[in-house]
Amino acid sequence: MLQPTYPVKTARLILRPFTKDDLSPLHAFQSRPEVTRYLHWEPRSRADTAKALTDKIEHSTLREPGESMSVAVELIETGxxxxxxxxxxxxxxxxxxxxxFIFHPKHYGRGYAAEATTELLRMGFEELGLHRIFGRCDGRNIASASLMEGLGMRREAHLREDELVKGEWTDKLVYAMLAAEWRRR
Known part of the structure; x- marks a missing residue:
């Protein structure tokens, strides 16, 4: 079981559960074509974002296998x-x-995604006691692949034309890190 003691602070960020007040800022990036380009879903309407947010609000902890924990990332400086x-x-x-991970494009290139995702890896390994954490991305998504490599995750697979995404066959990259590799970082 993983029940983070929220808020979790890093040098520049606060990781916390989602709230109803996050609808507009979440929609500000979930509605953007450049954000959803490599995802299985299209840019979301406000109503679709509201449905997704309801699910995120209900999942701020991990109680059992098969569940997902959603974590909001905010800037300490501005909230x-x-x-x-x-x-x-x-x-x-x-x-x-x-x-x-999904981030607003206006914050790309500043290391926020790496800072937040490092903390997520720490929670998974040190608090939940996971042995292996993996991440997947569309083979065209160079930014996500670079982020995972920069975190110290190793590429384990390059699956050719693995999925049909938005009418196009796409490759999938799989990255992973073991608990022993996390401890050696």
Whole structure:
């Protein structure tokens, strides 16, 4: 079980549960074509963002395998919501999890995603006791692949034309880190 003691602070960020007040800032990036380009869903309407937010609000902890924990990322300096992290508890038996991340494009290139995702890895390894955490991205998504490599995750697979995304066959990249690799960082 993982029940973070919120808010979790890093040098520049606050990681916290989502709230109803996050609808407008979450919609500000979930509605953008450049954000959803490599995702399985299209830019979201405000109503679709509200549905997604309701689910995120209900999932701020991990109680059992198969569940996902959603974490809002805000800037300490301004209180602005800039990102959305997810940690899915994939398997209790294999002690594995999967991470994912989405950030507002106006905050790209400043290291916020790496800072927040590093904390998500710490929670998964040190608090939940996972053995392995993996992440996946569309093979064209160079920014996400670079982020995972920069975190010290290793590329484990390059699956050719693995999925049909928005009418186009796409490659998938799989990255992972083991608990022992986390401890050696």
């Amino acid at each position: 602005e919501l800039i990102g959305d992290l997810t940690l899915r508890w994939a398997s209790a038996e294999h002690r594995s999890g999967e991470l994912s």
